Amino acid sequence: MKKALCKPCSLGLIAAGMKVKQLPGKAEKITCAECGRRRFGAEYEVTEKNGGRTDEGV
Numbered sequence: 262m263k264k265a266l267c268k269p270c271s272l273g274l275i276a277a278g279m280k281v282k283q284l285p286g287k288a289e290k291i292t293c294a295e296c297g298r299r300r301f302g303a304e305y306e307v308t309e310k311n312g313g314r315t316d317e318g319v
């Protein structure tokens with residue numbers, strides 16, 4: 262899913278095992294989807310590694 266995140270939260274999601282990819286575009290003032298604060302950040306595509314369907318073994 263697409264999320265607006267501040268830098269610490271994007272790193273936090275990566276540390277939590279999520280796949281986080283920054284979308285093209287400059288950093289700007291966003292409302293972070295994780296901590297809910299108005300901070301400097303960017304839009305990220307966040308994917309759960311252990312969620313949804315399993316594509317392995319095809």
Ligand SMILES: [Zn+2]
Binds near residue numbers: 266267268271298
């Ligand atoms: Zn945040």
